[in-house]
Amino acid sequence: MxxxxxxxxxxxxxxxxxxxxxxxxxxxxxxxxxxxxxxxxxxxxxxxxxxAGSLADLDVPAPVQAALLRINDGFLDDHDEEALAAHVGYSARQLRRLFELHVGATPTTIARSRRAHFARSLIDDTDLTFAQIACAAGFTGPRQLHRAITSVFCFTPTELRSKRRRGEGPRLDGGLVLGIPYLAPYDFEAFTSHQAARVIPGVEAVTAYPTASDLKGFDSTGPRYVRSFAACGHPGIAEVMLPADTAVGAHWPTKAVSGSNWPDEATRRLQLRLHLPTYDSIIDAVSRCRALLGTDADPAPPTAALADDPLIGPLVGEAPGLRVPRSWDRFETAIRIVVNQQISLAAASTMAGRIAQRLGTPIDALSECCEGGPVPLSRLFPDAATLAGAGPSGLAGLGFTQRRIDTVVGVARAVASGEVDLCAADNLEAVVAQLCELPGIGPWTAHLIAMRVYGHDDAFPASDLGLRRAVEQLVGHPVSASELEALAEPWRPYRAWAAQHLWHAAARQASATR
CATH class of the missing domain: 3.40.10.10 (DNA Methylphosphotriester Repair Domain)
Known part of the structure; x- marks a missing residue:
């Protein structure tokens, strides 16, 4: 920005x-x-x-972009600039020089600013103590928090808290409530609809929220997305939902600024409720949430590029708040995509849930804590090291073919060993080529992983049956993968956004015909 x-x-x-x-x-x-x-x-x-917005969207060289992605994932919370530079193939001195040239700040300064801005949001949105905020934002203590906040905002934490508007303080009963800002327009119901068909049972769920009168003062209505996650070794549950002052079906809150058609910046937020035994370092969990939701993505460039297209343009006009969902956990999403090879979405969800049930960490004690009532969550999805260590025998008897077992374990081993870096900022062609070198990975899988995990806006799985059927409905005749690839050429460099609009339109049509 x-x-x-x-x-x-x-x-x-x-x-x-x-x-x-x-x-x-x-x-x-x-x-x-x-x-x-x-x-x-x-x-x-x-x-x-x-x-909302992210430094990862800056037009900078690939090594700088790769480093920014790692910083946004919290890499510098546990490592120094030397380690960051080594990951992108530079010396620390050269990386700092590139950052100062293209970003205007060093990697360490950006990481400190990231923590300071997150701490500021906790100061504004919660009643946590400054010691708790310091831990949540990754600072060593209140003194470091005080120095960082004063340096960035020119006010002390106490002064900033005194400036927040009356009534802005949150309710902390049943979890910590935070606001997730987004660039308007944003269609949360489209996200939940998309995610509902792809959830991993036991790990995540999309549920209907009770009416406001049934919530005992908790101000949210409509659908909610819930999932398990881990922060600093502690299992937790996250709930994402619309605030109560957001009209169901609208793309932004109904509160408007005087004299403007747009809502105030502070009201363009989703609600995130975190249930954890400690709030230490939750900054990374919030970053992952924003990545999955796509709230930091600016819809204006892809909308402008696709709006006049005779095929995609009408779909963009019908769903202006649509985003391309990415991933909360990169490895989890990659495995979910691999499992989906040549089977239906429902079957893939079932199979991925079996992996979580067998190899994931139990979190049963947390399933009752959500304000909207119990949620069907019981496991953390296993990480790459766990799945790789389990080997082919760890997936035996779950209903997978031997070929699919070999592919899943192969991807896990490649990620665990560092052969495949799911945080890399390589260009689309390089990502697809590297993934296709793994046994059992073809262009469809590689493009979907490039879209969801790596965040490539031009990824396009042309052989996807759902995409082809969606286009067939628009053009009135069957379309092959090669024909769809040719049709998609005018949609560059936003073919992933075009694909999301096609999937969304097909889902809406299927729902309307039921």
Whole structure:
């Protein structure tokens, strides 16, 4: 997100801020961190720090993008710049030079800013103590939190908490409630509809939330996505849902800014409720949630690129808030895709659930804690090392063919050994080529993993039966994989978004005909 910094006030703002400084006093930066490094603090009126968005979307060289992805995943919480540089094939000095040139800040500064901004959201949105916030955001203690917050925002944590509006404090009964900002428009119901067909039983679920009158004061209605996860070795449950002041079926909250058709930035949020025995380092869990939901993605570029297409354009117009769901856990998503080879979505969910049931960590004690009532969650999905260590015998008797067992275990071993890096920022062609070198992985699987796990906007599994049937409904005749590949050429570089619109349209049509 580009910001404008005003030298006479020491403040940086969003482009749409109502402030009108003299042009010769304004310096533009490609991202907020670069402005902060140069001594500017966020505007208290337009609150640029509350806007969704990610540094990973910057137009930077591939090694820098790979490093940004790792920073966003919390890599520098446990490693130093030397280790980060080694992962992307550079020396620490060269990586710092590239970061300062292309981002405007060093990797360490970006990691510190990431923690500071997350801590700021906890200061605004929760009543956690500053010691708890420091642990949750990855700081060593309140003193380090105080230094970081004061450096970035030019206010102490106490001063920031005193500035939050009356009534902004959350309810902490039954879990910690946080806001997940998004770039409007955003269609949460489209996400839950997509995810409902792909959930791994015991690990995640999509459920209908009770009406507001049944929630004992908990202000949310509509569908919710719930899943198990681990933070600092502790199992937990996350619930994502619409706030109560969001109209069901709408793409943004109904609260509007005076004189504007758009809601206030702070109201464009989903609700995330975390159930954990400790809130230490939950910053990484929140980042994973945002990645899965696609809330940081800007829908404007793909919408503009696809809106005039005679085939995809009408679908984009019907679902402007649609996003491409990515992954909460990269390895889990990759295995779920591999299991889905040549079988239905429902069968793949069942088979993936069997893997979790046999090799996953039990979390039964947490299944009753959710505010909307008990949820059918019982396991954490096994990590790559666990699945690789179990070997082919670990999957025996679960209904898999031997070929599928070999593929699943092969992917697990490749990830566990580091042969395949699911956080790499390689281009689409390189990712697909590397994945296709693994036994049992073809273009369909590789493109889906590139789309969901690596976040490639141009990934396109042209042989996907669902895509072909969706296009056949639009053109009125059968379409082969090669013909679909040719049809999709005008959709570059947003073929993944086009695919998501096709899947969404097909699902809506199937639902309407039931």
């Amino acid at each position: 580009q910001v404008s910094a005003v030298r006479t006030t020491g403040i940086y703002c969003r482009a749409d801020c109502s402030a009108q400084p003299l042009p010769h006093n304004v310096t533009h930066y490609s991202n907020p961190v670069a402005a902060e490094v140069n001594g500017f603090r966020p505007c208290l009126h337009c609150h640029p720090e509350r806007r």
